[in-house]
Every structure is written in structure tokens, then in C-alpha cells.
Amino acid sequence: MSAVVIETNTAVPQPTTPWKQTRRNQIVSASTVAASVVIAVVIVLLTGLAGVDGWALTFLIVSLLVTAARAFKVDAKVRKEMFVSVAIFGTAALAFTPWMSIFASVVMKGARGFQPNFFVGDMRTTIPDDELNLGGAGHAIVGSIMMVLNATIITLPLGILSGVYLTEVRGRLTFLVRFVVQSMSGVPSIVAGLFIYVTFVNYTNSFSGLAGSFALAILMLPTVARTAEEVLKLVPDDLRSASYALGARQWRTSLLVVLPTVRSGLTTAAILGVARVIGETAPLLLTSLSSNSYVFNPLGGPISSLPTYVFGLLQIGTENATNRAWTGALVLMLLVFALFTTARFIGGKDRR
Amino acid sequence: MEMLKQEEIKMSQESQTNVMMMENDQDQRTAFRGLEAKNLHAWFGKHHVLSDISLRFPERTVTGLIGPSGCGKSTFIRLLNRMHEFIPSAAMAGQVLQNGEDIYATDVDAAAVRLKIGMVFQKPNPFPAMNIRENVLSGIKLAHLKVADHDSIVENCLTRAGLWKEVKDRLNATGGSLSGGQQQRLCIARSLAVEPSVLLMDEPCSALDPGSTLRIEETIKELAEKIAVVIVTHNMQQAARVSDFCAFFLTDDGPGYLVEADATKKLFTNPSDTRTADYVQGKFG
Numbered sequence: 266m267s268a269v270v271i272e273t274n275t276a277v278p279q280p281t282t283p284w285k286q287t288r289r290n291q292i293v294s295a296s297t298v299a300a301s302v303v304i305a306v307v308i309v310l311l312t313g314l315a316g317v318d319g320w321a322l323t324f325l326i327v328s329l330l331v332t333a334a335r336a337f338k339v340d341a342k343v344r345k346e347m348f349v350s351v352a353i354f355g356t357a358a359l360a361f362t363p364w365m366s367i368f369a370s371v372v373m374k375g376a377r378g379f380q381p382n383f384f385v386g387d388m389r390t391t392i393p394d395d396e397l398n399l400g401g402a403g404h405a406i407v408g409s410i411m412m413v414l415n416a417t418i419i420t421l422p423l424g425i426l427s428g429v430y431l432t433e434v435r436g437r438l439t440f441l442v443r444f445v446v447q448s449m450s451g452v453p454s455i456v457a458g459l460f461i462y463v464t465f466v467n468y469t470n471s472f473s474g475l476a477g478s479f480a481l482a483i484l485m486l487p488t489v490a491r492t493a494e495e496v497l498k499l500v501p502d503d504l505r506s507a508s509y510a511l512g513a514r515q516w517r518t519s520l521l522v523v524l525p526t527v528r529s530g531l532t533t534a535a536i537l538g539v540a541r542v543i544g545e546t547a548p549l550l551l552t553s554l555s556s557n558s559y560v561f562n563p564l565g566g567p568i569s570s571l572p573t574y575v576f577g578l579l580q581i582g583t584e585n586a587t588n589r590a591w592t593g594a595l596v597l598m599l600l601v602f603a604l605f606t607t608a609r610f611i612g613g614k615d616r617r
Numbered sequence: 618m619e620m621l622k623q624e625e626i627k628m629s630q631e632s633q634t635n636v637m638m639m640e641n642d643q644d645q646r647t648a649f650r651g652l653e654a655k656n657l658h659a660w661f662g663k664h665h666v667l668s669d670i671s672l673r674f675p676e677r678t679v680t681g682l683i684g685p686s687g688c689g690k691s692t693f694i695r696l697l698n699r700m701h702e703f704i705p706s707a708a709m710a711g712q713v714l715q716n717g718e719d720i721y722a723t724d725v726d727a728a729a730v731r732l733k734i735g736m737v738f739q740k741p742n743p744f745p746a747m748n749i750r751e752n753v754l755s756g757i758k759l760a761h762l763k764v765a766d767h768d769s770i771v772e773n774c775l776t777r778a779g780l781w782k783e784v785k786d787r788l789n790a791t792g793g794s795l796s797g798g799q800q801q802r803l804c805i806a807r808s809l810a811v812e813p814s815v816l817l818m819d820e821p822c823s824a825l826d827p828g829s830t831l832r833i834e835e836t837i838k839e840l841a842e843k844i845a846v847v848i849v850t851h852n853m854q855q856a857a858r859v860s861d862f863c864a865f866f867l868t869d870d871g872p873g874y875l876v877e878a879d880a881t882k883k884l885f886t887n888p889s890d891t892r893t894a895d896y897v898q899g900k901f902g
Binding site: 503504506507509511512513514517518525526 | 698700703728731756807
């Protein structure tokens with residue numbers, strides 16, 4: 266028998282994952298973090314350092330100190346690695362803090378008015394100063410969703426088509442189209458509102474949801490078109506060649522091969538477009554204005570939206586009005602979150 | 618050796634009039650059945666990459682194109698189904714005739730030409746947004762063909778590409794879930810679904826393992842019972858195994874040109890040009 270043959274073992278061994286941390290190490294790490302949290306909380310409570318920022322800063326310092334304490338026991342290489350990872354996690358958390366801070370204050374201040382009636386009621390028979398269990402922002406939520414959806418319906422085909430023109434067709438006007446799209450993304454949002462005001466609102470002689478959708482569409486289009494272009498650029502030329510070699514024409518190649526390949530990327534384009542406009546206030550003040558009751562007809566006169574609802578109530582400035590405004594901001598944030606989740610779900614992941 | 622013997626038998630069955638070198642045949646009454654390149658040249662910008670290639674690809678034969686890298690083989694076969702024109706700076710001269718009709722004539726629809734003259738690429742490229750079944754049927758959908766029985770096409774094409782047994786239970790899986798060799802056979806099945814009369818293959822096995830290569834070579838031989846196959850390959854053994862005729866391309870720092878084209882057996886055993894002899898014996902290239 267040759268020396269290299271290892272004795273065969275017919276029993277199937279237990280599957281193991283030696284590259285992962287052992288249970289003991291995991292417990293040690295977790296308890297270190299927990300201990301740091303407790304120490305940070307205690308320090309914050311004792312010294313009166315207030316707010317999320319102070320808490321995060323304290324946690325970072327405590328983590329560094331704990332790491333330093335643990336580092337005495339290990340050799341230099343591991344010690345270096347420990348410090349670097351704590352520093353990276355810490356600074357990432359620090360960069361995350363402003364966002365967390367905004368989110369936390371919106372949630373805390375908006376929670377007071379976050380009641381069922383906020384989602385169904387309107388302000389027809391309620392004055393802003395009334396108790397928070399009266400009235401609501403249902404009309405503004407419906408208005409916002411309607412206008413943004415209409416704007417998306419207008420923009421998505423246009424934006425995707427311009428992306429297709431820029432990457433697939435590459436016609437003579439490519440340079441011009443790209444230039445216009447880039448210039449459009451720099452247009453101040455109020456200019457878009459003003460444009461629709463002098464054209465559409467003046468013409469129909471009334472503020473309306475459709476006018477608001479048009480203004481939002483102007484702002485969405487460059488974002489969607491540019492994202493679509495970037496996404497389409499990533500489609501390998503192999504696939505186009507394969508399609509042409511099967512006797513396909515250009516438009517069928519774009520429609521049946523290229524676009525389906527980047528479905529999730531195009532969903533991202535739509536999401537970025539919605540994110541760009543859902544919080545816009547200025548153009549809506551010039552186009553859809555606001556109302557105190559439900560309006561379902563896009564051409565049925567002024568229509569409320571969450572940003573203008575928040576804006577209007579903040580202008581009044583009394584305690585309950587301000588509270589309603591905060592809840593409006595919170596609902597707007599949750600709405601964006603819900604829209605994104607839905608879009609991801611519908612758009613799915615690329616199957617590749 | 619066994620391979621070569623089979624080759625020999627096949628070769629003797631072929632009519633000796635199917636000589637590939639294009640001679641002057643102006644007085645030929647009936648048009649040549651198959652694909653024919655007449656004095657083809659190609660340029661990229663001012664760069665002359667292919668010079669005066671005349672070759673015939675008769676129906677029901679396999680033709681191997683061999684030669685060192687950069688001698689214009691790929692450019693040549695891309696000229697044969699009008700894929701050359703997708704490169705912005707590309708230009709060409711000469712004629713490509715299919716059954717006597719010039720595919721570059723002004724009134725000819727390039728998409729219709731590519732439908733009749735299919736192509737398999739070096740890198741397997743199944744459509745990622747489609748499953749296996751949809752990939753096979755993609756050509757029919759893309760070219761807007763009307764077909765009654767989709768299921769039988771899927772089964773027939775996958776069988777001819779030697780993939781049916783492996784994938785028949787998972788036709789709804791994505792093309793990307795297959796191995797490289799299976800993906801390439803899926804691409805072959807895809808190009809068969811539109812029933813081309815010529816299939817061009819640009820180094821179809823260069824990224825594959827020997828097992829997959831063997832499967833694809835068997836597929837090529839089966840295909841040659843019905844259609845003309847043109848295969849570019851860097852693998853001499855492969856050219857000797859699968860092709861009935863072979864054409865040897867070369868370049869001397871200028872445009873690529875055709876050194877010699879003949880029945881594969883003759884080209885490999887008794888070539889008329891010493892450069893061919895050197896190349897097939899592996900002395901250069």
C-alpha cells in the first residue's frame with residue numbers, strides 16, 4: 266500500500282463551520298457590547314449628557330476603553346485588528362447618528378398624534394387647535410399618494426424610454442438628450458411649480474392634483490432617466506448580440522431582452538424618483554395648494570398633500586397644530602418606507 | 618484513430634464537386650445551395666483586417682476555420698450573418714451569397730438574414746431574465762414567429778443540443794443555474810429553435826471542459842445532417858474531429874488571408890502549403 270493513501274472512513278462526519286466564531290467567543294463579544302451599553306447608559310444618566318448624540322459618543326468611547334482593556338491579553342496583530350474594527354464600527358455609527366437623531370425626534374414628537382383618526386379623518390370640521398383625537402390627515406395622505414402615483418405613471422415610461430434612447434438607440438440627439446436631462450436635474454423645484462402654474466394652472470383656471478403631478482413629474486424625470494441610463498449601461502453586450510443573432514430587431518431586443526434583465530434596477534430608478542419628489546412642498550404650493558377635505562378627482566380643484574399639510578400647520582404654530590405637523594412628517598416617512606418595500610417586492614431581485 | 622476512420626467514411630460519401638475553394642463560376646446555371654463568401658474584405662476604420670476570402674459552405678457539412686489569433690476568423694464569420702455591422706467603425710467589401718442571393722443587397726433585411734444564419738458565441742450567454750424554456754423559445758418570441766406547438770419545439774431543440782435529459786425536470790430554472798457547458802448547449806438549442814439553415818459557431822468550446830466539449834461536438838455532427846455548420850476553433854484536434862472541410866487563415870502583420878481550404882483529412886495529412894503543414898503540426902501559432 267502506498268504511503269499517500271489515507272484510511273477511508275465510511276461514517277459521514279458532522280458538518281462543521283470552522284471559519285465561524287466559536288460559541289464562547291460569540292458570548293464574550295456579545296457580553297462586551299452589552300457591558301459597554303450599560304456603562305454608556307450609566308454615564309449618560311449620571312453626567313446628564315443628553316440626547317442620542319451624547320449617548321452614541323459615550324458608547325464609542327466606552328467601547329474603545331473596553332477594547333483597550335481586552336487588548337492587553339492578546340498579541341499585537343490581533344490588538345491592531347480589534348482597534349481598527351472598533352474604530353470603523355464607531356465612526357460608522359457616528360455618521361449614522363444625525364439620521365438616527367432626526368428619525369428619533371420625528372418619531373417621538375409625531376407619536377402623540379399617531380392615532381387611528383389621523384389616517385381616516387380630515388380637517389373639514391376640525392380646526393388645527395382641536396384635540397388630537399379629532400380630525401386627521403387622511404385627505405393629505407390620499408392626495409400625496411395620488412399625486413406621486415400619477416407623477417410616477419407619467420415619468421416612468423418617459424424616463425425609461427430616454428434611458429433606452431441614450432444607451433440602446435444612441436441616435437443623433439444623444440448628446441442633446443443627455444444635456445437636457447442633466448440640466449433638468451439642476452432645476453430648483455419651485456421653478457417646476459411655477460412652470461406648471463403659468464401653463465397648466467392658468468389654462469385650467471384652477472389648482473388641481475393633476476397640476477401637482479405634472480410639477481412632480483418634471484422633477485422626477487431627470488432622476489429616473491439618469492438612473493435608468495446607468496442601469497441599462499450595465500447590461501452586457503453579449504446579450505444584445507445573442508438577441509440580434511436570433512434575428513431580433515432592435516426594439517424587440519430592448520423590450521424583451523435588455524429591459525427584463527434590469528427589472529430590479531429600473532425599480533430602483535422608480536424608487537429614487539419617488540424619493541426625490543414625495544417630500545416636495547414648494548412646487549405643490551403653486552400647483553395643488555391644499556384643501557381641508559378628501560379630493561379624489563385629480564382635476565377637482567385644490568388638493569391636500571402631506572408636505573403642504575405639514576407646512577400649513579407649522580405656519581399656524583399653536584401647540585396642537587405643531588403636533589399634527591410632526592405626525593404628518595412621521596406618516597410621510599412611513600409612507601416612503603412602505604412604498605419602497607412594496608416596490609422592492611414587486612420589482613424583485615434580478616434572477617441572475 | 619477511430620474518429621479519423623469515421624471521418625474518412627463520411628468524406629468519401631461527400632461529393633467531390635463540393636470543393637470549397639471558390640473558382641470562377643459565372644456560367645453556373647443553378648445557384649449554389651448553401652452559404653458562399655465571394656472576395657470578402659473587412660476593415661475596422663482604416664485598418665484592413667481581412668483580405669479577399671472566398672469560401673463555400675455547402676449544405677449538410679461542417680467547416681472548420683483554423684488559424685492563429687488575430688487572423689480574422691471571428692471577423693469573417695461575423696460577416697457571414699451581418700453581425701459585423703454592429704461595430705461602429707466596421708466596413709466591408711465583397712459578397713456573401715446564401716443560395717445565390719446576396720445577403721448584403723440593399724433591399725435585404727438584416728434581421729431576416731440573422732434569422733436564417735444563426736450564431737453561437739464564444740461565451741455562453743443565456744438570457745438571465747428568462748428560464749430554460751423561455752430561453753429556448755426566445756428566438757421565436759424575438760423574431761415574432763408564429764408557432765403552434767411550443768412544448769415540442771423546446772423538447773426537440775434541447776434534445777438536438779444534447780441537453781434535454783439533464784434539464785427536462787427543471788425547465789423553469791434560470792439559465793444561469795446551469796453549468797458552463799450546459800449553458801452553451803442551451804445557447805445552441807436557442808439558436809436551433811428558429812430553424813436556421815446555417816449555424817455559425819465562434820469558438821463554442823473554448824471555455825468548456827472536455828466532457829461538455831465532446832457533447833457539443835456530437836451535437837455539431839448531428840446538426841450537420843440537416844444544416845451547414847461553420848465553426849471557428851483553436852483546437853486542431855477538434856477541427857480534425859468534427860469538420861468535413863477546413864480553411865486555414867493566416868496574417869503577416871497585415872490583413873488576414875486564406876492560405877488553404879480543403880477536405881479536413883487532406884488539410885491535416887497532405888496540405889498543399891508548407892505553412893498549413895507547420896500550423897497543423899503545431900510548429901507555430
